[in-house]
Amino acid sequence: MAPEPVSGSSATCAIGVMAxxxxxxxxxxxxxxxxxxDDAALLSAAFLRDTTANILEAARSAPIAAYAAYAPQGAETLVVPHLASGTHLVLADGTSPAPATVEGFGRCLLQAVAGMLAQGHAAACVLSSDIPTLPTRLLVEAARILLAPGDRAVLGACDDGGYYILGLKQAQAHLFADIAWSTDTVAAATRARAREIGLALVELEPWYDVDDAASLARLSADRTGYAAPATRAVLARLTGLPEAAPA
Structure with missing residues (x-):
């Protein structure tokens, strides 16, 4: 299923959650x-709903187009019900040609960036699906930085060593090369790849992703950032969650 062309895309920044x-x-x-x-699947669905709604909220303040970068091919009907209305689709299953140095999840990220740019957007960001409370202002900031004149990348690091967003104005394959995905070296390696090709890298405020029991406890106790109503509704139904550690 090919994505529909996005009207007026040439002056916009696409932001696609990896879905x-x-x-x-x-x-x-x-x-x-x-x-x-079962509860984890419900929470995953809520994360997608809130993250795409958050992108659309950011689009009220900056020229942003919301995407879900989905996989595998043919899963559209399983993903779309969990997206906020107005979210476009782009395939990101890692099947597009890529340099041999780009492996695993990096191929999916690169395909998502290239697919959004192919729709005519001036810039494209890939966004984690594990950050339902990310402040909307950080999405707005990413778009504004990327849409300013000149080439650059935008990186928003997570406190576990990964990143929650990476934005580009060109599909720079080298930023996804030789990365040990799902480790605490991802953000640092991405910074190094940008330096290697002389690409200016602007960093956003760090945020946290929710991918283990400790970060789930933090999410349950935290009331900062985006309101994430779908996520909060699911959390309210769950019992036996771990308590957050004292600050």
Missing amino acids: KAPRSGRSKTRLCPPLTP
Whole structure:
């Protein structure tokens, strides 16, 4: 299913959440325990709803187009029900040609960036699906930085060493090369790749992603950032969540 052309895309920044269809036993498995597989799938669906709604909220303040970068091909009908209305689709299953140095999840990220840029957007960001409370202002800031004249990248790091957003004005394959994905070196390696090609890198305020019991406890106690109503509704139904550690 090819994405529909986005009207007026040439002066916009696309922001695409990396979206997988929420499925019991396959979604947010690192949250089990304390969650059951069914509860983890419900929370995954809520994260997608809130994240895409957050992108659309940011679009009220900056020229932003909301996307879900989905996989695998053919999963559109499983993903779309969990997206905020007005979210476009772009395939990001890692099947597009890429340099041999770009492996694993990096191929999906690169494909998502290239696919959004191919729709005529001036810039494109890939966004984590594990950050339902990310402040909307950071999405607005990313878009404004990228849409200013001159070439640059935008990076928003997570406190676990990964990143929640990476924005580019060109599909720079080298930024996804030789990265040990799902480790605490991802953001640092991405910074190094930008230096290697002389690409200016603007960093946003760090934020946290929710991918284990400790960060789930933090999410449950935290009331900062985006309101994330779908996520809060699911959390209110769950019991037995771990308590957040004292600050």
